[in-house]
Amino acid sequence: MIFDYPTLKLIWWLLVGVLLVGFAIMDGHDMGVGTLLPFVGKNDEERRVVINTVGPHWDGNQVWFITAGGAIFAAWPLVYATAFSGFYWAMLAVLWALFFRPVGFDYRSKINNPTWRSTWDWGLFIGGAVPPLIFGVAFGNLLQGVPFHFDDNLASYYTGSFWGLLNPFALLVGVVSTAMITFHGAIYLAHRTEGEIQRRSTRAALIFGVLMLAGFTAAGVWIANGNFGYAISSVIDPAALPNPLSKTVVQQSGAWLDNYRNTPATMIVPALAYLGGLLALVLVARGRTLSAFVASSIAIIGVIGTAGVSMFPFVMPSSTLPSASLTVWDSVSSHRTLGIMFWATLIFMPLIIVYTSWAYKVMAGKVTLAYIRENEHSAY
Amino acid sequence: MISEQLVDLSRLQFAATAMYHFLFVPLTLGMVWILVIMESAYVMTGKPVYKDMTRFWGKLFGINFALGVTTGITLEFQFGTNWAYYSHYVGDIFGAPLAIEGLMAFFLVSSFIGLFFFGWDRLSRKQHLLVTILMAVGTNFSALWILIANGWMQNPVGAEFSYETMRMELVDFWAVMLNPIAQAKFVHTVSAGYATGAMFVLSISSWYLLKGRDVEFAKRSFRIAAAFGFASVCSVIVLGDESGYTVGEAQQTKLAAMEGMWETEPAPAGFTLVAIPDEAGMKNDFAVHIPWVMGIIGTRSLDKEIPGIKDILARNRERVVTGIEAVRLLDQLRKGQTDDATKAAFEAVKADLGFGLLLKKYVVSMDDVTPELIDRATRDTMPRVTPMFWTFRLMVALGFFMLVVFGLSLWHSVKGDFASRRLLLRVALWSLPMPWIASEMGWFVAEYGRQPWTIYGVLPTHLSVSTLTVESLYGSLAGFVGFYTLLLVVEMYLMVKFARQGPGSLGTGRYMNEAVHA
Structure with missing residues (x-):
């Protein structure tokens, strides 16, 4: 193996980040489009235009989510086990919201009945708006610490409730996340449509872009001044066999700013959120939609990256037993599995990017009302 | 201590959601190759009817695929939500094939399915055919990796327990990939899927022929389905036999339960055709034996014993x-x-x-x-014998019945008189549910037969669950049942509607029942 264990652990922190960011950029713009669907499409034909901007691609994009889930299972099994079972009802809410997407896209236009179609439109809205909101809330809770502990055999016990997840700070992060995804989706929609729909999408982009930046700033101020942060108070050996019970951790206000203090270069990550966000706002206002999409993608890297860098090396801190917190060093798979999964990702990720780009190239261009009328029976 | 009720509910939820998912997967696996065959005929002959066939059967394929995707995400979540200790204990091995499935296979299928539906006017004929083929290859790779993961649960090779990390760890990835149980399962399962796709097309085409509708379209579809179905069902049976052999090697309890073999017989053991197993008395009350057959299937020899x-x-x-x-x-x-x-x-x-x-x-x-x-x-350590014994026999009987249906259909396709064989067409029509029943039985035999383990011989089922409350389980189970019932009703409604309407739903002007929705 060319990489030693600590390096691979670090690489996998980056790769999980890449998959989550990939999910937010690719599936995120589909979800943003779903969220905006009932509002920017005023009648059935307009809504079909909106849906068909993502029609050929949403399915492939959703695999970013499934693969991110699979990769967390493979690379961070303890995180997968603890987070998914702890956030049980939140996860089920995401899952059930996602149910509306495949059937909503595929079944909606197969029957010409206004009630049928409008029901699925709201289904697509739920499938677009609920997952980013809950993922944001989940990140908000990770930043505060989650009430869980392990027994001696590493079975995890979650001692909080679903309603406890919905605290003010977490809801703020949920708003940031939803605004970010809707902003991104609105820009995509402005790029792929024309006329009224494009105008409405551009306006939505301006509103949600400003909301994202304001919320991001508020969350940052809250973290800097509130009672946030955990720090490892014992020596941790990154090369050691993973055991989350072998270190000690203390809760420490302001600890989430330590990485920026110790390594000022990391401040580039939150800077990207502002840079990308502002640039996207300016560009979309000027009608430069494709560049704006690139810029909002950069903003997404910045926003998600900020959460990751602030918490590093923590992934899932425990509020009730801080020493059981999960970090990139002690909640990972074996050296061998991390190595194999690294190569699998390295081989397949470029291929995925190539054929996804080809699919977008084939389907490129504006989706118009004329297109919908010509493809009455085959379009979504 | 983990309550038994929690374990039972977690199992019920997993079984219900997995078996529900498996209503859609086999049809996807089979239909996608039938689409490849039809579209290849289109590219080679240039006849529009083959394009219409690809598009019409593709439409039904899409309705089914949507629910396959919907219900598949549940399974990817559920190891973490409901089987947290399992996920921790074996994630080092089990997670990798799931992640690779996403990277290698599911991305491929899902990216190209959009071009399959929307790329007809934007791609050349050959490019579009390539898209369809890649979609088919993707679905099969997907099944391969899922069955590698499942095969490892049945026969956990290439891994070792580590007390430091308190879990199983990967030792030999190739052993996990080339696990003989996984390989036999893969071919058996995808072949069953092919037979399901073929039966679907065969039955619906028979119905058009019985009604005398869109006859040319239906005849061509019937022939393709008959030939593909016959080859597939042969493969199912041969590989089912291979699965039986590999199970005999790796999981003696499963084989013994399937066969109701209480005692070790002198080799080669007889095959029990039917019996009434008595679990408490550990004997069969009534049994019909065929000498030698079991010994040969289970050990590929005349002298090795199969333990009772x-x-x-x-x-x-x-x-x-x-x-x-x-x-x-x-x-x-x-x-x-x-x-x-x-x-x-x-x-x-x-x-x-x-x-x-x-x-x-x-x-x-x-x-x-x-x-x-x-x-x-x-x-x-022994699963209950009666359900294993009978579901296995039902599956095998259905397999042989389908062999006859496909065999006769193929025979009359070659002779060219199938369209007037009304009895054959009626049998083909009413055989529609059989591959689904057989697939679900097969799933039951494989997974119920693995009990009391999630990982055979390594991790007991009752230790594998998440530490949730029983109330949470009741709630989520009710949610799944509600959502899935609703989705099934919607799916069946659309499927029946478009199958009844037939190729007229394409709006090409060439068929009966032209599309009226506009």
């Missing part, structure tokens, strides 16, 4: 006793007593650790184990 249930239980009792020692030593190691003597002693017995863990269903500490509990844990 009583002998297996006697051996498992010894493993439970050794397992208790393994659990004790593991506790010492976890408490920090890691001297070489303890480590060596643990290494010597750790192969039976899983059998010791079976007792955690009854006691917290191994000090409280009684001989009576050892007997109970031993008895737990």
